[in-house]
Amino acid sequence: MSKELDRVRDAWETLGTSDPYWAVLTEHEFHDGQAKTRFFDSGRAEIRSLLDILDKFRRPYGDTAVDFGCGVGRLSFALAEHFENVTGVDVARSMIEEARASNPFPDRVRFVHNDAATLPFDDDSVDLVISVITLQHIRPALTLRYLLEMARIVRPGGHLLFQIPSHIPAVRPIPPWHSKAELRVLEAPSSLEVGENSYIRVGVTNLSDGEWPRGQLLNAGNHWRRNGLMVIQDDGRDSVRCPLRPGEQTEALIRVKAPTEPGSYELEVDVVQESVAWWADRGSQPVQVPVEVRSPAAAPAGDDSAPEAAPAAPATIGAMEMHGVRKDLVCSLFEQIGCTVLEAAPDERAGSDWASYLYAIEVGEYRVDVNHGV
Ligand SMILES: C[S@@+](CC[C@H](N)C(=O)[O-])C[C@H]1O[C@@H](n2cnc3c(N)ncnc32)[C@H](O)[C@@H]1O
Incomplete structure (x- = not known):
């Protein structure tokens, strides 16, 4: 591997x-497995909207479907309402175990762990492969391999329905007179060990009289100050979900890392348009909370509880990197191997910063076997 x-x-x-x-x-x-009914209902709606594409092109579904990057089975279970046999494939054993544990269709839905760049299916053995919010986290060279693999395992006349971001469109600076935010701290740590990771949850309201458009790299981010002086500029980030009209609000959850020197700090949150400006520099009001940063020795013996009032979020939020493959490349890849691009429709799944597409591909006779050549 x-x-x-x-x-x-x-x-x-x-x-x-x-x-x-x-x-x-x-x-x-959806933290800690809450709201599972809504979670799995969202999978049904997602599958309905994917299959609507096949309906629109009057294409049959077939019997056998694969869900690439199945996670806990949100979409695999929903696929089982339309397909006789469904296989969910995922790179993480932990996800596969969770999916197996709650599988309502054990006779017809199976889950397979796969950490190879190939897919564990015979040529021409399935009718449909779906994949959403998965390839966006995989680097392009590997994504291209998986796309060829998906085409290999689907029989001629079968389909691929998948989403991949293409690129980040050019940023247009938001004018200074629209760069006005109200920030409210909703949850924050009051005390952290040196270098410890935690989270601050903030509400963000558009206080200007202009819309903040989507795709403009607008983030909430934090700095650390001591007695008013900036000691760490640029720490964590979370995107501000746009578009956001005047008066509208949203929330951001920023992963922060405590300074390495103990002491009393101000954790400051501001809005930033990447490569353009921090909005405090344009007169917008950032928000601050005091945080006591202590050396490890200062923690009470045997006290392994979480820091007071720290939001309950896993320490890995920042690990979800995003990648894109240009739409032209995806379309020409499939055309080159004899498949038909039925549709490449703009899609919102990758968030407001990316131009992302949902592809519907009909698999043709001529394809490349990535393992054995043409
Ligand atoms: C954001 S989750 C989406 C899960 C599912 N597609 C859904 O929409 O409910 C992404 C999933 O892709 C899986 N994944 C990431 N890279 C993968 C790879 N190379 N092969 C298979 N699964 C992968 C992750 O383990 C994770 O479960």
Whole structure:
């Protein structure tokens, strides 16, 4: 197995072990396996919208479906309402175990752990492969291999339905007179050990009279100050979900890392448009909370409890890197191997900073066997 796959597997293994449902859908309500009904209902809606594409093109579904990057089975279970046999494939054993444990269709849905760059299926053996919010976390060279593998395992006339971000569109600076935010601290640590990771949850309201558009790299980020003086500029980040109209609000959960010197600090949160400006420099009001940073020896003996009032989020939120493969490359890859791109429709799954697409591919006769050549 490649080092790249080792890295991907280890990152997801950690996420799957600590908070698998939230790692799949990073909404606050899904922490610690809460709101499972809503979680799995969202999978049904997702599968309905994917299969609507096949309906639109009047294409049959077939019997056998594969869910690549299945996580805890959100989409695999929903696929079982339309397909006789479903296989969920995932790089993380922890995800696969969770999916198996709650499988309502053990006779028809199976889950397979796979940490190879190939897919464990025979040529032409399935009717449909789906994959959403998965390839966006995999580096492009590996994604391209998986796409060829998906085309290999689907029979001619079968389909692939998958989503991949393409690129980050050019950023247009938000004008200074629209760079006005109200920030409210919703949850924050009051005390941390030196170098410890934690989270601060903030509410962000658009106080200006202009819309903050999507795709403009708008983040909430933090600094550390001591007696008002900046000691660490640029620590954690979380995106501000846009578009956000005047008066509208959203939330951000920023992973912060305590300074390495003990002492009394101000943890400051501001809005930043990446490569453009921190908004405090434009007159917007950042927000601060006092945080006591202590040396490890200062912790009371035997006290291994979480820091007071720290939001309950796993320590791996920042590990979800995002990657894109240009739409032109995806389309020409499939055309080159004799497949038909039925549709490449703009899609919102990768968040507001990315141009992302949902692809519907019909598999043709001529394909490349990545293991054995053409
Ligand atoms: C954000 S979750 C999405 C899960 C599922 N697609 C859904 O929408 O409910 C991404 C999943 O992809 C899996 N994954 C990441 N890289 C993978 C790879 N190389 N092969 C298989 N699964 C992978 C992760 O372990 C994780 O479970």
